[in-house]
Amino acid sequence: xxxxxVLDYLLLPMIGVVALFALWAGASSMTYNAEKRQxxxxxxxxxxxxxxxxxxxxxxxRGENDQGVIRMTWISLLRVLEGYGIAMVIGVPVGFLLGxxxxxxKCFDPIIQVLRPVSPLAWYPIGYAVFLGLQQTYEISVGEAxxxxxxxxxxxxxxxxxxxxxxxxxxxxxxxxxKVLRLSRTKTLFKILFPAALPHMFTGFRLSLGMAxxxxxxxxxxxxxxxxxxxxxxxxxxxxxxxxxxxILAIGVVGFILDRLMSMVERxxxxxxxLPGAIRRWFGAMRPVSVSPAPAA
Numbered sequence: 001x002x003x004x005x006v007l008d009y010l011l012l013p014m015i016g017v018v019a020l021f022a023l024w025a026g027a028s029s030m031t032y033n034a035e036k037r038q039x040x041x042x043x044x045x046x047x048x049x050x051x052x053x054x055x056x057x058x059x060x061x062r063g064e065n066d067q068g069v070i071r072m073t074w075i076s077l078l079r080v081l082e083g084y085g086i087a088m089v090i091g092v093p094v095g096f097l098l099g100x101x102x103x104x105x106k107c108f109d110p111i112i113q114v115l116r117p118v119s120p121l122a123w124y125p126i127g128y129a130v131f132l133g134l135q136q137t138y139e140i141s142v143g144e145a146x147x148x149x150x151x152x153x154x155x156x157x158x159x160x161x162x163x164x165x166x167x168x169x170x171x172x173x174x175x176x177x178x179k180v181l182r183l184s185r186t187k188t189l190f191k192i193l194f195p196a197a198l199p200h201m202f203t204g205f206r207l208s209l210g211m212a213x214x215x216x217x218x219x220x221x222x223x224x225x226x227x228x229x230x231x232x233x234x235x236x237x238x239x240x241x242x243x244x245x246x247x248i249l250a251i252g253v254v255g256f257i258l259d260r261l262m263s264m265v266e267r268x269x270x271x272x273x274x275l276p277g278a279i280r281r282w283f284g285a286m287r288p289v290s291v292s293p294a295p296a297a
Contacts, residue, residue: 101162166197206262
């Protein structure tokens with residue numbers, strides 16, 4: 001068992017990492033310029049030498065666009081969580097309506113299918129125009145709000161579609177049980193439909209989170225905000241390819257971690273859904289039982 005774990009989770013992934021870095025070094029050597037004595041495409045060693053300050057001081061703040069890699073990544077993650085939260089709040093109800101109501105689906109499914117493939121590069125100017133108008137009434141950071149808007153819109157579609165698929169996949173027997181028990185619409189939703197659709201929904205949540213992390217890079221590149229995407233755009237304009245590789249690795253590692261976390265939640269989704277009920281039962285069992293005094297003889 002231990003050998004299998006070491007093989008599957010340590011040795012085999014390491015072989016893949018070594019192969020990737022070997023290909024990277026090979027591609028770098030192909031672009032080597034003998035006169036300048038350097039490669040136009042920096043290899044792993046050159047990338048580390050030029051970028052190690054950002055890694056060895058990951059929380060350092062040397063300026064708005066000169067920060068440690070963890071600090072920059074955290075700024076981007078906060079924007080992702082804002083947009084992702086908005087996407088979930090809108091996407092889940094829309095998905096339920098789409099799956100439960102044929103009339104609603106006929107009205108809005110074509111619109112969703114038209115808007116879904118639109119690039120985040122197109123959504124950002126729309127968000128910018130909207131919040132630029134609202135800035136006259138409210139105190140809004142237009143670029144920041146437009147970036148969060150772009151993440152929310154692009155991350156919403158996987159949740160909408162997977163929630164709708166989960167609702168449509170609920171067996172008719174579940175609806176019949178709700179009718180036999182004469183459950184109200186609210187109880188039917190939260191006691192039967194929501195738990196039954198939850199596995200499909202979490203698949204959508206996982207895809208939406210990956211999409212949100214993907215979109216934030218493009219949004220920050222457009223808005224010029226500090227963060228991992230803004231830093232990537234800044235270093236591209238400055239011609240520092242080594243730092244671009246650093247950004248790519250950071251983006252990939254964080255995306256992998258987010259996906260693994262959501263995968264763990266997805267595998268245990270039914271246990272998580274049952275947790276509030278278990279907590280209520282536990283607190284109910286902990287309540288002291290009042291004993292009535294014995295009647296006088």
